[in-house]
Amino acid sequence: MKLRTTLMASSAALLVLSGGMAYAESHATHPVTGEALAADQTFTYQDIDESPSIDPGMVEDVAGSDIVRDLFEGLMNQDADGNLIPGVATGYTVSDDKLTYTFTLRDNAKWSNGDPVTAGDFVYAWERAASPELASPYSWYLELMSIVNVSAVIAGEMTPDQLGVEAPDDHTFVVHLSQPLPYFAQMVTHSTTFPVPRATVEEWGSEWTRPEHIVGNGAYVLTEHVPQERMVRVRNPMYWNNDATIIDTVVRLVINDDAQALTRWQAGELDKVAVPSGQYPALKEQYPTEATSFPSLCSYYYTFNLRDDAPEWEKDVRVRQALSLAIDRDIIVQNVTAGGQIPAYTFTPGATAGFEVPSVETANMTQEERVAKAQALLAEAGYGPDNPISLEILYNTSEGHKNIAIAVSQMWKQNLGIDATINNMEWQTFLEARGSGQFDVARAGWCGDYNEASTFLDLMTSGSGYNDAAYSNAEVDELMAAAKTMDDPSANYTRVEEIVAAEAPIIPIYHYTSVFMMNDALKGWPVNNVQQNWYSRDLYKVAE
Amino acid sequence: MFAYIVRRFAVAIPTILILIVLSFVLMYSAPGNPFNGEKIPPPEVLANLQAKYGLDQPYWKQITNYVWNVVAHFDFGPSFKYKDRSVNDIIAQGFPVTLTYGFWSFVVAVVVGVSLGVLAAIRHNTWIDYLAVGFSIGAQSLPNFVMAPVLVVVFTLWLGWLPGGGWNGGQWQYIVLPVVALATSYFASIARITRSSMLEVMNAGFIRTAKAKGLPMRRVIWRHALKPAMLPVLSYLGPAFVGMVTGSVVVDAYFSTGGIGQFFVNSAFNRDYSVMMGITILVGVLTIVFNLVVDVLYAWIDPKIRY
Numbered sequence: 001m002k003l004r005t006t007l008m009a010s011s012a013a014l015l016v017l018s019g020g021m022a023y024a025e026s027h028a029t030h031p032v033t034g035e036a037l038a039a040d041q042t043f044t045y046q047d048i049d050e051s052p053s054i055d056p057g058m059v060e061d062v063a064g065s066d067i068v069r070d071l072f073e074g075l076m077n078q079d080a081d082g083n084l085i086p087g088v089a090t091g092y093t094v095s096d097d098k099l100t101y102t103f104t105l106r107d108n109a110k111w112s113n114g115d116p117v118t119a120g121d122f123v124y125a126w127e128r129a130a131s132p133e134l135a136s137p138y139s140w141y142l143e144l145m146s147i148v149n150v151s152a153v154i155a156g157e158m159t160p161d162q163l164g165v166e167a168p169d170d171h172t173f174v175v176h177l178s179q180p181l182p183y184f185a186q187m188v189t190h191s192t193t194f195p196v197p198r199a200t201v202e203e204w205g206s207e208w209t210r211p212e213h214i215v216g217n218g219a220y221v222l223t224e225h226v227p228q229e230r231m232v233r234v235r236n237p238m239y240w241n242n243d244a245t246i247i248d249t250v251v252r253l254v255i256n257d258d259a260q261a262l263t264r265w266q267a268g269e270l271d272k273v274a275v276p277s278g279q280y281p282a283l284k285e286q287y288p289t290e291a292t293s294f295p296s297l298c299s300y301y302y303t304f305n306l307r308d309d310a311p312e313w314e315k316d317v318r319v320r321q322a323l324s325l326a327i328d329r330d331i332i333v334q335n336v337t338a339g340g341q342i343p344a345y346t347f348t349p350g351a352t353a354g355f356e357v358p359s360v361e362t363a364n365m366t367q368e369e370r371v372a373k374a375q376a377l378l379a380e381a382g383y384g385p386d387n388p389i390s391l392e393i394l395y396n397t398s399e400g401h402k403n404i405a406i407a408v409s410q411m412w413k414q415n416l417g418i419d420a421t422i423n424n425m426e427w428q429t430f431l432e433a434r435g436s437g438q439f440d441v442a443r444a445g446w447c448g449d450y451n452e453a454s455t456f457l458d459l460m461t462s463g464s465g466y467n468d469a470a471y472s473n474a475e476v477d478e479l480m481a482a483a484k485t486m487d488d489p490s491a492n493y494t495r496v497e498e499i500v501a502a503e504a505p506i507i508p509i510y511h512y513t514s515v516f517m518m519n520d521a522l523k524g525w526p527v528n529n530v531q532q533n534w535y536s537r538d539l540y541k542v543a544e
Numbered sequence: 545m546f547a548y549i550v551r552r553f554a555v556a557i558p559t560i561l562i563l564i565v566l567s568f569v570l571m572y573s574a575p576g577n578p579f580n581g582e583k584i585p586p587p588e589v590l591a592n593l594q595a596k597y598g599l600d601q602p603y604w605k606q607i608t609n610y611v612w613n614v615v616a617h618f619d620f621g622p623s624f625k626y627k628d629r630s631v632n633d634i635i636a637q638g639f640p641v642t643l644t645y646g647f648w649s650f651v652v653a654v655v656v657g658v659s660l661g662v663l664a665a666i667r668h669n670t671w672i673d674y675l676a677v678g679f680s681i682g683a684q685s686l687p688n689f690v691m692a693p694v695l696v697v698v699f700t701l702w703l704g705w706l707p708g709g710g711w712n713g714g715q716w717q718y719i720v721l722p723v724v725a726l727a728t729s730y731f732a733s734i735a736r737i738t739r740s741s742m743l744e745v746m747n748a749g750f751i752r753t754a755k756a757k758g759l760p761m762r763r764v765i766w767r768h769a770l771k772p773a774m775l776p777v778l779s780y781l782g783p784a785f786v787g788m789v790t791g792s793v794v795v796d797a798y799f800s801t802g803g804i805g806q807f808f809v810n811s812a813f814n815r816d817y818s819v820m821m822g823i824t825i826l827v828g829v830l831t832i833v834f835n836l837v838v839d840v841l842y843a844w845i846d847p848k849i850r851y
Contacts, residue, residue, distance in 0.1 A: 049810070053627035060583075135592035137585050155588050209628045226637065227626060228810075229711050229802030253710060256797045256806075260696065264708040267700045428576025428815055431584060465586050 030246070030523075030540055037246065038521060038541040044251040045272040046261045050228045052137075055209050056194035057129040060137045062447075062532075068191040070233055070250060070536050071216040075103050075122070075173070075188040080538065082353065082451055082529040084185055088117055088195070088217065089173070098180035103188075105171040110238045111197050112221045119167030121195040127153075127160035128201070129192055141192045141449065145184065146484075148176040180485045183452040186353075189533065190450065219245050219537035228254050233536070246540035262517065271519040271541075277400045280339040280515050290517055293340035295351040297448035297530045298512035299456065301344070302393070302408070303469045304505055307437045313389050314440065318381040320504035323441075325374035326415040327408055328367050329509060336403050339515040344508035346497045348456040351511070351530040355453040358494045360501040371415045378416055390419040395443035396430040404509070405443065434468050444468060444506070451531050453493040454483060460500055471505035545843065549836065556832045561611070563828045564821065568607050571817055578624035578815045597624055610821070620822035625814045631822035638804035639826070641711055642796065645719050645803070646789035649726040653784070657731035658777065661738025665773075666765060668743060676735065684732035692725040692798040709799040722799045726792050730784055737780055742773040771845050778845070782838035786830045790823075 029036055051064030059068050075089040089103040109117035128134055130142050130153045142150050148164025164176035177184065187193070197208075197215040204213045211222045219242065220233035231252040235245050255261040258276040262283075265273040275283060275291065284291040304314050313319045329343030345363035348355050362370060383389050393409060395401040402424060409420035420441075425433060434442045446466070448455040458464055461480050462472035479496050483489035500506070514532055518525060524539040526532070579585055579593045594600045598609065613619045620631035657680075664676035686694075699721060700708035712718050745751060746769055754764045796805035804823060811819035843849045 050626065052625050055627065058627050132592040132595070135589075135596040137579055137589060137593060139592070140586050140589050143586075151588070154592065156592075206622070206628050226711070226802050227629065227634070228638070228806050229800055253800060254802075255709060255800050260693065260709065260798055260800075263693070263696055263701055267704065267708055269700075269708060427813065428574070428580060431580050432575040435584065465584065 030542070031244075033523075035523070035540075036543040038543045041247045041541055042249040042251060043247045043272075043522065043536060043539055043541070044253065044270045046255045046265075046270055046274060047252055048254070048256060048258070048274065050254050053209070054222075054225075056191050056196055057125060057134055058136050058138065059191050065191040066534065067231070067233075067252065068194060069218065069533065070220040071214070071218045071222055072191070072194040072196075073109070073218045073239075074191070074194040075105075076185060077535065078189050078526075078529060078531070078533045080524070080526040080529060082526070082531055082533070084189070087189075088122075092185060099177045101175045101177070101184060103173040103175075105173060106240060107171060108240045109217060110240065111215050111217050112236050112238050113197075113200075113215045114238060115197070115215075116170070117195060117217045118170040119173040120170065121198065122173045122193075123165050123167045124198045125194065125196045126165050127163050128196065130154055130163055131160040132156045133160075136192075138192045141187075141190060144449065145187050145193075146177045146179050146181050148178050150178075182487060182489065183450060183454075186452065187450050219535070220250060230254070235537075239537075241537075245537040247536050250536045265517050265519075271522045273517050275339065275515040275517060278336075278338055278403075283517065287517065289520055291515075292518050292525075292527070293513045293515045294527045295342060295349065295530055296512045296514045296532055297349055297351060297451060297455075298445060299344060299347055299349055300341075300404075300443075300445050300509045300512060301347065302441050302507040302509060303434075303444050304441060304507075305437055305439055305469060306472075306505060307470045310437065311391070311440060313381075313383065313391075316381045317503055318377040319383065319389070320507075322374040322378040322381070322416060323412060323418070324504050324507040325362060325370040325377070326411055327507065327509065328370075328411055330367070331411075332404060332407055333510050336407050337400065337510065340513045341510040342513070344510045345501065347460070347500060347506065347508050348453045348493065348497060349448075349511040349530070352448065352453050352456070353451045353530075354488075354490055356490055356494055358497045358501070360498065362501065374416060385417060388417065388419065390421070391440040393420055393422045393441050393443070394430065394433065394439040395422070395424050396427045397424045401443050408509075437468075437470060441507075442468060445512075447512075448531065454480065454489070457483075457493055457496050457500075460496060460505070469505040471503075473499060473503065475499060545840070549840070552836050552839075556829075556836075559832065560825065560828055564611060564614075564825065565607065567821060567824045568603075568610070571815075571820060572603065574815065576815050578817060580815075597622070614825070620825075621818040623816055623819050625811070625816040625819070631818050634807055634819055635804065635822060635826060638802060638807050641714070641801050642803035642805060643789050644714055645722045645726065645795070645801065646785075648719060648723045649730065649788050650781075650785055652723060652727040653730035653734055653788075654781070656727070657734025658738050658774075660731070660735040661777075662742055662765070662770070662773075664735070664739040665742030665746060666761075668746075673739075677739070680732040680735040682732075683728045684736070686728060687794075688725045688729060688792060689794045689798070691728050692721070692795065695721050695725055696798075709801075711801045711803075718799075718801075722795050722801060725799070726788060726795045730788065733780065733784075734777060737777050738773065741776045742769065745769045745773040748772075775842065775846060778838055778841055782834045783831065786827065786834050790827045790830060 047063045051061050051067065053059050054064055054067045056068050056072050059065055073087050075087055076084050077087040079085045088105055088109045090106050092101055092103045094101055105119055111117060129136050130139050130150055139154050143154065149158050149162050152158040153160055153163050166174045168174060195217060200213060200215045201208045207213060211225050214222050219236055219239045221236045223234050224232035233250040235242060235248055258274045261273040262276055264270055280291060280293060304320055306314060333341040333343050345360050346357055350357040393405045395405050405422040409422055412418040412420050433439055446456060446459060457480060459466045460471060461477050476496050476499055479492040483492040521541045521544055522539060523542055526534050579590055598606060613621060623629045623631055623634060660676045660680060664673045667673050696708045699706045706717050706720055710718055751764060751769055754768050790804060793805040793809045796803040807819055808823045
């Protein structure tokens with residue numbers, strides 16, 4: 001066993017050596033832009049924590065998906081703007097009833113051990129991801145994709161081979177859906193749908209993703225992985241488009257403390273790190289080109305509790321409206337979060353593809369008008385000095401959430417005379433309390449799983465497991481169900497946002513931005529891809 | 545002596561068992577579960593995960609299975625969070641890291657602390673004493689979470705001499721800052737304990753006799769004073785050593801060493817039950833072993849102590 005490992009490792013090293021003449025040595029300039037390239041094409045970045053898994057079938061966090069996109073390649077990729085471009089598949093066709101997707105796989109796609117990537121690898125990977133045996137925490141993503149029989153497979157009522165995927169030949173991969181899904185093709189850029197090498201997985205079991213065993217089909221191969229410390233990926237000479245890859249080595253360092261990461265970035269140890277909470281304005285002044293902020297597909301909001309046992313005032317839409325109106329979002333994004341965040345009056349971020357932000361009335365008022373309206377609504381609902389409301393804002397322990405909760409409670413006190421206490425809980429305890437409805441008002445955040453409004457608005461339906469408000473509106477449920485099969489569901493989404501704005505089960509506060517410190521020499525970062533799906537092979541470093 | 549050691553080990557076994565059961569109960573009574581990540585999985589997915597890791601079984605069965613696997617196979621089970629690692633893997637990776645810088649911190653803390661303490665005691669009430677006391681009080685009041693960022697700003701950002709974190713297989717450049725950060729508050733305590741104990745010994749009758757015999761001062765200190773003066777220091781060193789080698793959470797997290805302290809804290813936040821149990825048992829066993837080592841050393845240093 002030991003000998004075998006050594007042999008495999010050394011042959012992998014040989015492959016890297018023989019195929020891996022550094023790009024910058026053979027190409028002094030970027031093929032498209034003509035910029036002079038740096039001699040050392042090593043990209044070093046910070047992750048805040050170790051990812052639970054880098055197995056495509058199991059990966060459950062954003063940082064882990066970033067790694068999986070380097071080590072594996074799915075059917076389709078995204079370009080710098082988030083548009084679909086070919087990956088292992090050169091393209092796809094959709095049947096007239098929109099229930100069958102047929103992907104054509106390129107014949108030059110290879111695994112890092114030289115084996116061809118076949119449609120059978122995708123069938124195996126998808127069946128594996130849905131199987132109760134693997135128990136993937138992200139198997140629900142396949143349910144979201146509406147693949148035939150997927151729920152029964154996950155629940156163990158059918159065997160994985162009954163999943164609606166097939167491989168009529170090595171280069172054709174067919175997916176059968178239980179309902180038409182206009183954004184299905186976008187969903188196959190997600191790491192859960194990436195292929196896995198059957199022989200390697202079966203030989204090594206849960207340890208197959210270790211550097212000494214792993215076989216991938218992405219632009220990079222894993223050469224070193226020390227959990228909670230570092231990970232090194234080097235270019236994969238077997239990758240079909242290896243000639244276009246410029247970055248030779250990608251180093252991922254785990255640094256929990258953002259302030260420490262910033263210091264090490266200043267010392268030149270890393271190319272990209274997170275910005276510590278609240279420091280963006282000062283850093284922007286000091287490093288105008290390197291401090292960067294751009295919209296991302298996430299929303300920050302407060303949720304009410306509409307369960308029967310919640311306080312009586314929560315059931316009055318006028319009170320909920322008043323509380324929402326009394327929050328000055330501009331002050332929060334400019335003075336509290338201060339990272340270029342966008343004030344939110346609707347749930348879905350405006351950056352979402354194909355989503356038209358409805359012009360809700362409150363968005364166009366001045367803050368004075370909002371406060372005046374809030375006071376009127378509250379008085380109308382019968383609350384005031386002689387019938388006061390007191391409530392608690394619940395949030396998960398974090399300096400940033402705390403600052404926002406303090407600002408909000410102050411605004412409620414000042415504008416409406418409402419006494420809001422703030423209470424924080426450690427993450428797991430918080431999830432339990434919020435999920436079971438033990439709160440008055442709770443902090444929440446949501447990031448889109450794919451670039452389409454339903455990834456947000458599904459949370460407003462009564463069946464959603466993430467509908468912490470326990471909000472239920474028959475029209476919303478109908479509109480969202482109908483949207484699933486429409487060619488252009490945007491009118492439905494706009495209508496749902498209008499209903500949500502009117503009934504206020506939640507208070508949208510702001511839409512997130514991604515804020516980083518990024519080395520000036522590092523180019524190619526997809527700033528316009530709101531999902532921030534970046535691929536190391538699209539990056540490059542220019543000569544200083 | 546041998547019988548004493550055997551007796552101590554016999555007591556250690558029920559102690560460890562109580563530790564396991566107590567940790568197990570406390571852990572399971574905390575809200576949440578290991579499978580809540582950035583998003584909570586839906587019920588059918590959660591059911592699959594719980595079945596896979598045996599969390600759907602009754603508690604008594606889980607704990608007996610766990611204890612059996614630990615005792616019979618030395619197997620601490622899979623990590624619930626890090627899907628491609630077992631607890632044994634995590635300890636095998638993280639413990640040597642922590643052990644390395646913990647050991648060097650211990651050496652530095654003992655050498656610097658004892659020298660400083662002895663020096664202060666024999667030059668009692670001179671400028672050397674004041675300097676040593678001032679220095680150790682200063683070091684003591686600089687906890688490692690203050691010390692670590694200061695070190696990084698000075699040695700990484702300003703001087704550019706040493707990397708600001710990471711481990712990189714344990715190259716010496718990566719070890720220096722964690723060792724300094726961890727050793728500082730320990731050597732300060734050791735220096736203060738050594739100084740006061742040394743002062744006491746220096747005033748004892750047998751030292752006066754030794755001096756009266758006309759022995760040179762060096763010999764009085766090395767031969768007669770140091771050994772008895774070390775007793776209180778030694779009782780501090782046992783737990784201090786365990787504390788150092790099982791990882792300062794702050795040092796591990798701040799310098800991103802990949803050491804065990806980091807895994808320990810994260811396992812609590814992640815409800816990674818098996819990792820939490822594994823490291824708790826490791827720390828428990830080490831504590832028991834090193835307390836025993838200290839007690840045995842006592843008998844060797846002080847002829848008055850007999851077991």
